[in-house]
Amino acid sequence: MDHSTKKIEYRVPVKTQIIRGLLRPVFRVIFRFLSRIEITGRENVPTSGAYLIAINHVSIYDPPFLLAFWPVAPEAAGAIEIWERPGQNFLARLYRGIPVHRGSYDRELIEKLVKVLKSGRPLLIAPEGGRTHQPGLRKGLPGVAYLADKAEVPVIPVGIYGATDDFLSRALRFQRPILEMNIGKAFKLPRILGTGEARRAARQANSDLIMQHIAMLLPIDYQGLYRINASLQT
Numbered sequence: 001m002d003h004s005t006k007k008i009e010y011r012v013p014v015k016t017q018i019i020r021g022l023l024r025p026v027f028r029v030i031f032r033f034l035s036r037i038e039i040t041g042r043e044n045v046p047t048s049g050a051y052l053i054a055i056n057h058v059s060i061y062d063p064p065f066l067l068a069f070w071p072v073a074p075e076a077a078g079a080i081e082i083w084e085r086p087g088q089n090f091l092a093r094l095y096r097g098i099p100v101h102r103g104s105y106d107r108e109l110i111e112k113l114v115k116v117l118k119s120g121r122p123l124l125i126a127p128e129g130g131r132t133h134q135p136g137l138r139k140g141l142p143g144v145a146y147l148a149d150k151a152e153v154p155v156i157p158v159g160i161y162g163a164t165d166d167f168l169s170r171a172l173r174f175q176r177p178i179l180e181m182n183i184g185k186a187f188k189l190p191r192i193l194g195t196g197e198a199r200r201a202a203r204q205a206n207s208d209l210i211m212q213h214i215a216m217l218l219p220i221d222y223q224g225l226y227r228i229n230a231s232l233q234t
Helices: 014-034 062-069 080-084 088-095 107-118 143-151 167-172 196-215 220-226
Strands: 036-040 052-055 075-079 098-100 123-125 155-161 178-183
Touching: 014 062, 014 088, 014 167, 052 062, 052 143, 052 196, 062 075, 062 123, 062 155, 062 178, 075 080, 080 088, 080 098, 098 107, 107 123, 107 143, 123 143, 143 196, 155 196, 196 220
Parallel strands: 036 178, 052 123, 052 155, 075 098, 075 123
Antiparallel strands: 155 178
């Protein structure tokens, strides 16, 4: 048997499954009350198996929006700072998110994320490594490409529009802003080959490819560094 693709055990505790089962519909109701929800591409979500969900990340509202409306409850990785902020830390622990130390190599964390994927679970991650606070994609970090390659799973790009930092203040003024989620088709990245600098370059190229797929799901003012020529958009 090829041990690189052997299914690895990763269990979500029953308590966590129950909590997620309660949280997700509650947040769907909240989001629908505060805003106008538009979701396209649901048919692109696999009915089973592991995959990476790669999103643009403008504000704190992007991940809970996706986690509430995704057909299943995926695992979610987020910056460690979330676990230090009142309110956010409570929800992150309730959902049992996976904290990530940005800018540092954490072998144990990487092994855990790969284990999640090889166990057959979907995983949500933001390739930019944190919130941009303003619409416009930043450079994607190579970590997401490393995970996809190591676990040999497809990537599902997702573009989220409208979840800006002022989303809640606009919603509380009864403006009911539009929250839009565009789910792209799953795709496999090219295998990462070579050693040293060539391998690092290939990893970054794959990360950029993921970001380009996300950009295609966003309006031009959200595309940032990965802006697509308007004439090429359909």
